[in-house]
Amino acid sequence: MVAVLSCGCAAVETAEPPAHPPYTQQPIPSGAAVAPPPASTAAAPDCGDPTASLRPFPPGETPASPALDRIRERGRLVVGLDTSSNLFSFLDPATGTIEGFDVDIAREVARDLFGDPQRVDxxxxxxxxxxxxxxxxxxxxVVETMTVTCERRAQIAFSTVYFEARQRVLAMRGSGVESAADLDGRRVCTVVDTTNLQHIQQVQPAATVVTVQNWADCLVVLQQRQVDAVTTDDSILAGLAVQDPNLEIVGPGFSYEPYGVGVNKADTDLVRHVNGTLERIRTDGTWQRIHERWLNVLGPPPPPPTPRYED
Known part of the structure; x- marks a missing residue:
């Protein structure tokens, strides 16, 4: 807006000072960035069934092997995970310990190695x-809501599938976002270097995808209205939704996300050991108890995923 001053001479226009914003914008989390378009449309590598893994050792057998001997000599199982995935692996503020579905899966692997589920770093x-x-x-x-894919199997080995998820969308209630289709021209958050990034760019190429380092950062930018939605596996979205009653999971699933335990490709005996643990917890009720403990927000536990073997 401009003001015109009459002074018996030529009109002089003076700009009004800009109004101060009602609040200071919150900074975006460190490492957040707008994802570039996909580098190419090349087809993903084909490895047959990526979820097929090595058969476990026969029950009761724990043979000597370089990988298993290394871990037993150390006396601890070293597990990689993420502490920002509420319900799967997170830091409990009341106890200061890491808890969750993935944590309990890792502890069962340690139980079968040492007879003690606490011998985990x-x-x-x-x-x-x-x-x-x-x-x-x-x-x-690595036990970290990690989807088994052919691309990843070219670099590491995987256990059989221990959880099955579907990618969906999380949005504010009443926002008008009811599915991935509504993200045309909007901003959506996901974590960098995940299958979720690939899928949302395929399903909704008209969305602006903001990538962050972890799922807690996605929750922050959604609550600060710096994005319109978050997209990842429904299991992870459930952990975000329980932290804020203003959020809701919307729309149908648009990708299949089978989780496997990641292992170094050279440690084939460790893969077999992990698969033995997963076979045990599927049959003795442990898997169902872990699901009921952490994931009851998703409803009654389904049957555990059926293992597939390549040998």
Missing amino acids: FRVVAAKDRVPALQAGTVDI
């Missing part, structure tokens, strides 16, 4: 660092 590993951590040997296994 947890290392916080960002999503982008999961594969490098396994390749470098800084962790023995």
Whole structure:
């Protein structure tokens, strides 16, 4: 707006000072960025069934092997995970301990190695660092809502599937976002270097995708209205939704996300050991108890995923 002053001469226009904003904008989390378009449309590598893994050892057998002997000599199982995935792996503020569905899965692996589920050292590993951590040997296994894909199987080994999720959308109630289709021209958050980023760019290429380092950061930018929605697996979205009653999971699932335990490709006997643990907890009711403890927000526990083996 301008003001015109009459002074018996030529009109002089003076701009009014801009109004101060009613509040200071919150900074975005460190490492947040707008994702570039996909580099190419090349087809993903084909490895057959990526969820097929190595058969477990026969019950009661724990053979000597370089990988298992290394862990037994150390006396601890070193597990990579993420502490920002509420319900799966998070830091309990009341106890100061790491808890969740993935944590309990890792403890069952340690139980079968040592007879003690507490003999675990947890290392916080960002999503982008999961594969490098396994390749470098800084962790023995990664239990971190990690989807089994052919691309990842070219770099690391996986256990059989221990949880099945579907990618969906999380939005503010009443926002008008009811599915991925409504993200045309809007901003959506996901974590960098995840299958979720690939899928949302395929399903809704007209969305602006903001990538962050962890799921807690996605919750922050959604609450600060810096994005219109978050997209990831429904299991992870449930953990975000229980932290804020203004949020709701919307729309149908648009991708299949089978979770596997990541292992270094050279540690085949460790893969078999992990698969033995997963087979045990599927049959003795432990898997269902872990699901009821952490994921009752998703409803009654379904049957555990059926294992597939390649040998």
